[in-house]
Amino acid sequence: xxxxxxxxxxxxxxxxxxxxxxxxxxxxxxxxxxxxxxxxxxxxxxxxxxxxxxxxxxxxxxxxxxxxxxxxxxxxxxx
Numbered sequence: 001x002x003x004x005x006x007x008x009x010x011x012x013x014x015x016x017x018x019x020x021x022x023x024x025x026x027x028x029x030x031x032x033x034x035x036x037x038x039x040x041x042x043x044x045x046x047x048x049x050x051x052x053x054x055x056x057x058x059x060x061x062x063x064x065x066x067x068x069x070x071x072x073x074x075x076x077x078x079x
Contacts, residue, residue, distance in 0.1 A: 003029065 005013065016028045056062065065071045 013028045022028045
């Protein structure tokens with residue numbers, strides 16, 4: 001596989017390798033891809049949770065809270 005990078009990204013990869021944190025450019029790219037995939041998965045989870053929350057709001061399934069402490073207890077399932 002061959003990957004083309006912009007000069008800016010190429011410089012960033014070389015700096016990461018030069019820092020000693022990575023042995024080569026492949027390690028830098030693999031780590032970046034792993035982080036991107038993790039972030040995408042977290043974003044998908046957040047979208048699903050937001051859709052559930054919005055549907056509950058639309059259905060009137062809400063509960064008022066008057067303090068941060070009360071909200072945290074509710075979020076933990078103790079409210």
